[in-house]
Amino acid sequence: QEVGVGAIVLVGVAVFLVGMFYLTGRSLRTGGISVDVMFESVAGLKQGDPVLVSGVKKGRVARVALERVKSVRVTLELSKDVAPRIDASAAVAAMDLFGAKFIDYNPGAREEKLASGRSISGTSTPDIAGVAQGVANRANELMENAANIVSDRLGEDIHNTLLVTQRAMSALSDMPEGPFIKQTTRTLQATERVMQRVDSMLGSGTGANVDSISRNLARLTEHLGHTTAALDTLLSRMNRGEGTLGRMASDTMMYHDLHELSVSLTKLLTDLQEHPDKYMKPGLIRVKLF
Template identity: 25%
Template sequence: MTPKPVNRELMMEWIVGVFMLVVLLALAYFTIVLGRATFFQRQYPLTVVFEDVMGLRKDDAVVVNGMTIGKIRSLRLQDGLVEVTADLNQPLQLRADHRIVIMATSILGGRQMQIEVGSPDAPLLPENVIPRGRRPYDLMEEAAKVVHEVRQALTTGGISSNAQAVVASLREITERLERGEGTLGRLLSDDTGPYTDLTNMVADLREASRQIREVSEQVARGEGTLGRLLADDSLYREASAIATNLRTVSERLAGGEGTLGKLLSADDSLYRDLSEAAASVKEIAGRMERGEGLLGRLSTDEALYEEARAALQELRAAVDDFRETSPVVSFTTLLFGAF
């Protein structure tokens, strides 16, 4: 069974119809996308009053914390202010320290309304209060203002007069230099005196630097006291040992060890002993000065001293004789002792 021939006209109608339907559906979708329509989402209106909206337009974005949450519905000029109404996708609770400003979206153009709801500890903005937006930061306006200020400063702000004064000062300085006045002028104009002094000074400096370099090289080689001090670490070790000893001594002193420690300690028995001993010595010395006792007489009586001296000499002579004769006596004693 052969299929029925396709009706060409019907086929054309189908093709045209399908094409139109597809394109119209795409057109409808595109229209919705470009219109940024939100048919099924609840909208929360927000009205803000600005002095200047800097070219903000209908359907521009409303941004909170960098997130787009709505778009501008309308702008209306009223009482010298611009009343901007925005449709938000979610409600906002503005605080008393909120901040609403219009920003440029890019350097290529475009504007958006940027909202900062405020700090959490600030009180809520009453619902019947219409928030007021801040004046937008216009880069071109700021640049124009800076240019105007610079121009004003150049013309009437004193920069010009200051520059003239600086130029006059420089001219005076150069004239003085040309006349050879002052140290720098003399240096520039006089080729003998200052130049010679400067040359000598440079030579002295060069010699001093050479000597310093030699000394530093000697020190680096470990020569001399300073070099050895830097190169040899025995001194350090000795100093360390001394410090150790001093610490030991100080510890012993602190601990009341030894004579000095006992002297420094809270126990004053040694001090009392020494005091008593000193008193005794003092008394003995007084007695000796007064010529009391043997030592006093010896120190005061010259005759006694001479007699004692003679007696000692005789005693020394007797001992010498005995020493000389003692080997003979001993030998004789041994010899005759055997019998």
């Protein structure tokens, strides 16, 4: 009976040891090699985590030790068939979404083997949590930048710009009803009436009434002189930038047309006074405008 109890105890101890080795990833077989890998951060790597080569388990993490800040020494137990070369590499990677880690190990392709006592420089690949943290940080930066762009000062500047634009559009819409436009329109209408009077007077007279026509033309010349002076005054105010038309000083087309009109009228009336026979025939008086 005592022998049976002892056998049960030994079997239990053996099962416990085998289970412990299995859970920690240790192998009951010996003859592997140990390699040290230096990491800045192991991101939750622990003893017993597997070492995979192209997805095949070829060892385990035997020891994780912090030497100093950003310097962690990880000892790997590897199979002899994946002995490290001088270009060997290792990286801490995530095995699943629950935080399990493993070592993604590459023994290298060079012929020269890694010298005994030399360590491998390891890296860490970003896991889901790291990527999410990076995205969150980037989102915070974007929100801060947006908050800085849409500031109170910028909003006020945009508001002022819209007000100025609205006033400019109102001024443009009211331009046809401005005082200078009305004055110019009246001046042109008066000039048209004067020309009609000249044509009527010259068309109804005769050759014997040349002196009367000359006196009338003199009065008309004086009236047109006043009209020309009014036009010159209006154009001077426009050139000084006064009123709505002054803002359009860069567009001199209207000024040019009015000036040409006054010069032509002056020349016509002067020529009429000096050479009336050019425009009149016996029995009929005509006016030629050119």
